[in-house]
Amino acid sequence: GCGAPEQPPSSPAAAGSVTGAVTVFAAASLTETFTQIGKDFEAGHPGVRVRFNFGGSSALAQQISQGAPADVFASASPANMKQVADTGAVTFVRNKPQIAVGKGNPLKIATLADVTKPEVKLALCAQQVPCGAAATKAFEVAKLTPKPVTLEQDVKATLTKVKLGEVDAALVYRTDVSAAADDIDGVDFPEAIQAVNDYPIVTLTNAPNAAGGKAFVDYVLSEKGRQVLTTAGFDAP
């Protein structure tokens, strides 16, 4: 489950106490936002460098449990987070599912029920990845049985299918739709609120640069960090 929402610190850690490189393992879906946050963080902490390792959350979890020298882990799913840290993880953003459709919504899809119609080609994420779990939850809540043509490995692959017109609709995250707004439109649906996905973040216990890691996590949770994330379409927890 999602980490219990904690009181976000009112201000980032003092800049002076942090040195060296901070190594952040982050879910690939955070590539854009975290790259920005990293730059901002470096600007606020002269002499500190943030090194990112973006990848699938599960692969990152695997690497960390094999001893990867990470300070911070930001996962796209609580399940992957649990593989590396039982406690201490904080949910820093949530992401709501949205229906992605082709530009101009040619099939006039308006509700979740519309995507289950037989003439609509639907792509979902596989159950094993967070967006797939979220989709399953949404359809459960709506008491619908979807008939997808594919269960994609991750959000971006799903989105690519919509973009190239291979499918008519897909369930993805709002953030992904807004990132690709040039090519696709998003359709909100009410059940989404009950299928929200939590993104937990943690400073790892074996962190080579624990102080730096903590400072980075604090920065993500700070107002400035939030700002970047919500601009990209994430919801605050």
Added chain:
Amino acid sequence: MRAVRARVPVALVIPALIGLAFLVLPLIGLVIRAPWATLVDHLSTAEVGEALRLSLICATSATAICLVLGVPLAWMLARTEIPGRRIARAFVTVPLVLPPVVGGVALLLVFGRRGVIGQYLDSWFGFSLPFTTTGVIVAEAFVAMPFLVIAVEGALRGADPRFEEAAATLGASRWMAFRRVTLPTVAPGIAAGAVLCWARALGEFGATITFAGNFPGTTQTMPLAVYLALEQDPDSATVLSLVLLVVSVAILVSLRDRWIGARA
């Protein structure tokens, strides 16, 4: 009988053994970490059987396509003096270098519903390759064909073209000479190329999932199942990989035996 010149030089044996260890150790790592206790549970799901069956069917079909298209292509590269042959040869290596996911995207651009060719397939025949088992086969064939073409071209270059000349003096057309003389002569090379091709197709992941998607029973091959299992339960991913390995190595070894048996 005493071994002939059995003293194998250390300067060769040591790197050879290191090389072998390098290839084998990771496998041993997988075997050690495999959850033997719960192995049966992991394997007994219907999806594993289905994915394995699909993998074998698709890899074999892809290999068949590669043989049908790739052997003539290799022959053209090796035996004719067509202009642009050098460029053609360079293009053959392209799918080797292209990251498979990009290969999948490229296939979508051509054979997808809105693709250069795919749009006509769709509007004229109502037929679409992505999300079908055929799509898996196409993706695997695209990625694996270079291995076949390069291996067979090498074999053809090594084969003595004078046998084809001998066939011509006996009245055989070039096609007949190819079929009845060249093909049987380079059969071992084709077999080796087909094995590389088949193995590559069997392990194919990125192009497949991008082009054909992932749906159990139609497009979910073992590597896709493994990848998704990794997301949730790395143990079962290990088991699935080992299953794939054991099955493929068993098939390769038994084919080799049958094939060698047939020659002796």
Added chain:
Amino acid sequence: MRAVRARVPVALVIPALIGLAFLVLPLIGLVIRAPWATLVDHLSTAEVGEALRLSLICATSATAICLVLGVPLAWMLARTEIPGRRIARAFVTVPLVLPPVVGGVALLLVFGRRGVIGQYLDSWFGFSLPFTTTGVIVAEAFVAMPFLVIAVEGALRGADPRFEEAAATLGASRWMAFRRVTLPTVAPGIAAGAVLCWARALGEFGATITFAGNFPGTTQTMPLAVYLALEQDPDSATVLSLVLLVVSVAILVSLRDRWIGARA
């Protein structure tokens, strides 16, 4: 001069051209969709140059390792009667079939900080492979070595072993005969294998990202950059792929020319 037997049989040309089209069309799809207008922007980031440089360095180093370890291994498989040689040959094909991501996991299990060997590397030498450029090279070498070994073994089987016997009667040890007679003889086969190996290493993605991570400047090779670009901006992914393609094909063609030039 008039072409000798220029009538190339249709039954061969048609599948050959279909095969070629099948390999070339997706590439054309990529080229058509590439955002030529914004191309320069996409390319001018420092990261692209870095990733390309890293890709070339790592693929070349991995090929070097594969040559050092793989050529002796191929020799052992082709020329000696060591027991278990058949099993060894089967093991060589394993990294071909293993989905690369699983290969990366397997490498972590062995060379990771907690791995079978890695734990000693770490505690004795304070040295750890994953997440280093060396790790990238190891991952690429693991995935690409079978291509080299299989190609070189084929070349060695095709080479006449009597030249090695002739060297022995002249007083050459097996090692010297290998170095001064066998190696030069199978040089074309080794070159072909090295090209396959290099191309495969250059395109390697799954094992690299799993074993070595994705750090710009140290472990982010072009395929990884392509993967991340796909997450952010699929257009730039296309451009990156094309850059990788153009560079690698250019290198292969120029090497071939130089190599052929040297022989003529």
Added chain:
Amino acid sequence: MTLQATLSVHIGSFTLAADIGVEPGTTLALLGPNGAGKSTALRALAGLRPLTGGVVELGGRTLDDPARGVFVPPEQRSVGVVFQDYLLFGHLSAVDNVAFGLRARGMRKREANTAAAEWLDRVGLAAQARHKPRQLSGGQAQRVALARALAIRPDLLLLDEPLAALDAATRIQIRAQLRKHLDEYDGATVLVTHDPLDAMVLADRLLVVENGTVVQAGAPAEIAKRPRTDYIAALVGLNLYRGTADGVTIKLNDGGVLTTAHPMEGAVFVTFPPNAVSLHKTRPDGSPRNTWLAEVAGIEQHADTVRVRLNGIPDLLADVTTAAVAELSLTPGQQVWVTVKATETNAYPI
């Protein structure tokens, strides 16, 4: 069908230029050293290498004529070829090899196999019909290759050194058999060889090729008797000199003088066989007018004679008996007197 060809072929810096005419039922032998262009000529006749110039006609049909843009590809010529190393298809049995050409010409499998079996029977290999080429001895493989070439009933039969791969004893036997088959064959035959005995036994006419050019043509016995190049003289085992005759005296171009029995005038060749030479420790008196001093350069034991290589003016080869070697106690470096009877020499115009 008559073969009438004017061959002109350029390969790199090598040029072949030869006129070849063969009547049906007769055999022409091309004789020449390695690299002379013999195989190139056969390849041109078979259509495996198009002419650069000239023309190939078989039974009045033009097969190759670059000037007129005519080129009949090999599979449409009625030409059977026996290649030097036979080129039997390794994956096919002997009978399938022989049937290959018939099948290529559209004959049904059954009939082709029956006809092929008959051909194998004719060359004495009925028992080996099911053998693969690698299970055949050299002589057997050669006969399968011959049967394969003859089975298509070609108008022209080309044989490239058909006996070269055989050991000396097998060769004698296979040569006699080949002779029999060629006698029975009613098409034109061109045979390549570098063994003069093969040419003698198998051919009606002989064309000597050196360095892409025809240097001598004629009946085998005539060529053996009157060689016109050092290559042929060495092959047939004669001492050959060029010189200028003035009556019975011939002044040799490379020094020395020989006297012949029959007066001639002008530029001539003159030969004598090594066994016409006598060697002496001291200068002999008496009849032989050809007498000169020479130095022993080499001694070779042959079956029942000894061949002595002598340097003098001129150089020569002499065949003497073992007894004579012992009596003269010949050793390299030694000086001996050479005599050759004028009646043993043979002079003919250049």
Added chain:
Amino acid sequence: MTLQATLSVHIGSFTLAADIGVEPGTTLALLGPNGAGKSTALRALAGLRPLTGGVVELGGRTLDDPARGVFVPPEQRSVGVVFQDYLLFGHLSAVDNVAFGLRARGMRKREANTAAAEWLDRVGLAAQARHKPRQLSGGQAQRVALARALAIRPDLLLLDEPLAALDAATRIQIRAQLRKHLDEYDGATVLVTHDPLDAMVLADRLLVVENGTVVQAGAPAEIAKRPRTDYIAALVGLNLYRGTADGVTIKLNDGGVLTTAHPMEGAVFVTFPPNAVSLHKTRPDGSPRNTWLAEVAGIEQHADTVRVRLNGIPDLLADVTTAAVAELSLTPGQQVWVTVKATETNAYPI
């Protein structure tokens, strides 16, 4: 260094069993048909195929003795080999090929190249030192191979059909040169050939091998004169029969009777040369006691004689002049009378 070997080698169903002894400075020739085991014997001596039984000793040193578990690998034997197809290293120049063995023995590059250049000079190839093997003619390649084998100054020199790949004219010339080099070489030499003339010219002793077994051994001239198998008789061109002698009358095993000049008793071989045969249209009167009727089976034109193959009791070969053929108007199938003078026959015990 003396070579003393008792070879026993099994390969599949083939077995080679031969005793070979060669004194330093002398040459032994192994003569035999294809597949007789000649190359196998050389490979066993070189250490390229270990013995199944027996022993190889060179200059008192045991090189191979399976019973005692001794096996010296080829690179530690002092044995030079000239392979049938030379096996020159294609990527090395002639001089580098010759220097290879010296370098393998640890000589410095500079010295090895100097020594190799000297060897090439000795075989007359100084000008071709920098040529790659594919730029050499067959005869040149053969001499490079010889220089390469001799450069390591081996105690034993093995030559596997060193002249087989050469054309007939080149062969005569290279044979004489090889003879010179073998004369200068002071080690033991074993030479494989299937050409009796090569054996005559090059060898001091001859071992005839058939089907893995030594069938005859002795001086070349002796073997040429007294062949003991049909294979050798065919090679040296003699008619050979087995029979039982009772005085000058020999009853042949396969039918027929011959009369010889010198009385013998018991099982004998009897030979006569084809040119000792006279052919007649009608039964001749007078001296020759060996007279029988035979049928012409084949006619072959040789250089200056015609070889006639005759079936009768016994069968025989006859060499007659072209004039005789014309006079008798010989054709296959015709019956002729054969006569052989008793003084031309040669009988010797089995």
